[in-house]
Amino acid sequence: MTDFHGVFPYLVSPIDDAGRIKTDVLGQLANDLIAAGVHGLTPLGSTGEFAYLSSAQRADVVRATIEAASGRVPVVAGVAATATADVVAQARSYQKLGANGILAILESYFPLAEPQVEAYFRAIADAVDVPVVLYTNPQFQRTDFSLDVIARLSEHPRIRYIKDASTNTGRLLSIINRCARLKVFSASAHIPACVMLIGGVGWMAGPACVIPRQSVRLYELGRAGRWAEAMDLQRGLWRINEIFARFNLAACIKAALEIQGYDVGAPVPPQRPLGETERAVVAAALADVAAIAAA
Amino acid sequence: MTDFHGVFPYLVSPIDDAGRIKTDVLGQLANDLIAAGVHGLTPLGSTGEFAYLSSAQRADVVRATIEAASGRVPVVAGVAATATADVVAQARSYQKLGANGILAILESYFPLAEPQVEAYFRAIADAVDVPVVLYTNPQFQRTDFSLDVIARLSEHPRIRYIKDASTNTGRLLSIINRCARLKVFSASAHIPACVMLIGGVGWMAGPACVIPRQSVRLYELGRAGRWAEAMDLQRGLWRINEIFARFNLAACIKAALEIQGYDVGAPVPPQRPLGETERAVVAAALADVAAIAAA
Amino acid sequence: MTDFHGVFPYLVSPIDDAGRIKTDVLGQLANDLIAAGVHGLTPLGSTGEFAYLSSAQRADVVRATIEAASGRVPVVAGVAATATADVVAQARSYQKLGANGILAILESYFPLAEPQVEAYFRAIADAVDVPVVLYTNPQFQRTDFSLDVIARLSEHPRIRYIKDASTNTGRLLSIINRCARLKVFSASAHIPACVMLIGGVGWMAGPACVIPRQSVRLYELGRAGRWAEAMDLQRGLWRINEIFARFNLAACIKAALEIQGYDVGAPVPPQRPLGETERAVVAAALADVAAIAAA
């Protein structure tokens, strides 16, 4: 259960106007993704709007995901806070709920120096018994951290993975070359086929929610070293990642899932749902990709 | 009570290792600041570490401040959230606790377009009956907003003040020229004497916690149009602002207050308290400024 | 001649389609500005499009300015290059042409460490006998430099002024407090009245080309400590600075001068002249400011 690899969709957090998590919609989505062959589930990533949910709402999302997975695939739950005590409490509570791994996300208000960043991640890893995935996102975090910090953290027995959401694929190769213990997951801003070529073990990403079968196929081609076929598929799928980089991530995935028949609702205000034109762009891209899948 | 002007110190949030707000220390500080002549109190600004406190801790800070002020000066409480529903709940609850005004701070994770920013602030102002102070901070917020949005918001009956934490003093003059209804407060990154010269009504800032008497004197000189004397004083006080721009804001003000005998404790981890050398820099600056005050 | 203070308009560089400097137009403009009371002239600032002119074109601009001034006001010529040898050659040649001071502008392609920045400015100051004005512009330069470098440079016998084009007025007060030998000029991004209040000696700026009389009046009011009147005037003039921050600086000043009857031509391509709408905005602002002046 703890050798994480393959396609881990970042789940959206379906929520109604009263702020209740729609656990049935989330459960159905999780179930369908597992049926499509994904290798794990990641609630409370950026796509999962962790930054917009209360403590109770977050726990509901994690609980519903774990129940839906019922041990078929590992669930790696996202934790994030500005305060160490808060993030540690989240990690402990999600482990207690049955999470198989923790995705450790840094939040900051005042900029942090590197020793503080290191202490934050170390506190999370010290607090749990399950594997920890470091999450780096220079775009949304106010503080980035260097390869030196990543290398030191990679010596912690629980810190075994990293998911990098920069667009800098070369940085991933530097991590792979330097941190032998750390396995690398791609994000939607990298080309998954490239990350697999350089030694990555899969990807954690929002788009995999809406193209799970195609994602799994791409992973399998990469795993088998069938690079020419992988790239043929990748070229067609890339359009989906382009769209998700252009629009608000959560709004975009939620719109795509609504188009696919999941009643996931709107993103949490003041975020706004996609407008009509944007929705049409998403629908067209989904139609194209469905055609690819059928080919 | 609702014509805000003058010196509003941003209060720190004294907190013990168990996460309890030290309401006695906060009360003593508030009391001493009022005795020193400040015109209002602002709990839960950046200096007040709002971004690091739980909902319950924030309410404790606001309650203790209001009790200590007991109507002698207005209390303008900070509210901030990524989700509109959360920030509205904070604003309502602080008004119920007796806050005389609301300092409305934008938080965001995904970047927001301007209509969403406007909706966020409008929702806060719609939810309360007390005056609202807009807070703009391009350094810590992931989203800034334009003069057009500020101008539209300034027509809301409750939105009557703005506190700008950029370093761009010219922007304040543009706001003053364009938004007749909006009164402008300076932040520690502007030169208070300059902001008063161009028409500002005072400042909301962390440094005023540790140099309240000098701040009030500076305000009075500006108010009286005694600009040469104001600048003489300002020149000496500026060193305090320089230091607060250099170090972590909360750590710095907390260290200065500890030096002055207030047992406010350390900033919330993973923030770290000032080191020995930094503490010495703060102590030296305080000594210099005390000499100025005595002169 | 070498105690620089007051209003130094940044001159545009009038140029025809064949790339010839229109020395007659430049001479007329310089002459009119002197008649309006300006205290000095600054060819080859940002507004003067130094970055778009060849070595020969630059020399023509400096020569024509010096001839037009004919000793009535000091001419401080801008020098800028990525290579030290190039900038030193410019400085020497402009001194030889009769420049009364050198405005030293940093250009860089690869980022420079501070010792290299310091060496660049020191090489300029070592190469001439006239006063040197440091020019800092965090917006257009790829490399900024710290107060420590400014303080060390301020000990050079020829480095006697600094002109700061950031929007951070507080930084100017820090420079004034720390570098006793260095006199500070404002740029169009600061509020000139504020810079004079804190101890500045004037401003070097593009807008002064088109509102010279009003600029001189503002300077005199500040110099006399008549701050209330200065601010009354400043409030009206600020609109000009706002417009120049919004549009391409050279295109904007050239358009304004064309409106005022100077045949200065278009900015050097690929820069484009203002469009019709933008031109109307500039014309309206000029009309308003003319009304102020007449009041």
Place this chain on the structure above:
Amino acid sequence: MTDFHGVFPYLVSPIDDAGRIKTDVLGQLANDLIAAGVHGLTPLGSTGEFAYLSSAQRADVVRATIEAASGRVPVVAGVAATATADVVAQARSYQKLGANGILAILESYFPLAEPQVEAYFRAIADAVDVPVVLYTNPQFQRTDFSLDVIARLSEHPRIRYIKDASTNTGRLLSIINRCARLKVFSASAHIPACVMLIGGVGWMAGPACVIPRQSVRLYELGRAGRWAEAMDLQRGLWRINEIFARFNLAACIKAALEIQGYDVGAPVPPQRPLGETERAVVAAALADVAAIAAA
């Protein structure tokens, strides 16, 4: 001669203290690179310090490279200027000297809107009869340009290649998917093996100056679709790219070439040559890579 593909080293510009281009050293380097199997030569890229050289020095570099190549491999010469007329003159003059292609680099001082960027590149392509390579470098250029501009430019009969120096490999896939006519070259900030996997035709980069044989081998493995072997080699070579990202690019390549026995001299001041420690890092990396090559 005009189907550019493979490894195009960015040549350094060897220069003595008096500012004379060392054409013999440059010729020897060009000759050795051709003997090592490189597919083309690129004088006056970033590594070639185009931004620090006079017009005459640039022409000397291009002339010496063309003479050394004597038709054995294509020479693609870099042109760059803030003014359109200047860059057009460079392009025409290098074509006259015998350049087989033009690498079109954007320089800007004031930010440019996209129509101006497009006009700049179009003017270059209109001025010559040889193929043009667009060069995008968000790190050093003050202005980036969108996929829309790239797509429009790709319809120009002479604009047939693009070399992207961002670190965002996904952007290259977007260009390849959208602009069928445009062939993509990698830069040192991308992983060359990945760029070839997604459809790139080679790379233009400084590091290829010092590891030409290994670069050519990597290219051949990619060309043959032997991806596992390509990645084995790539992993070892990546260290060289990491170092070049860490130090000043020109200083670093010049130091590496000096270690390899080429008397290329120091970078143009105020740039500084590598220090002893940095030189040792480069020497160690070169020794490791030489071992790889021998294996």
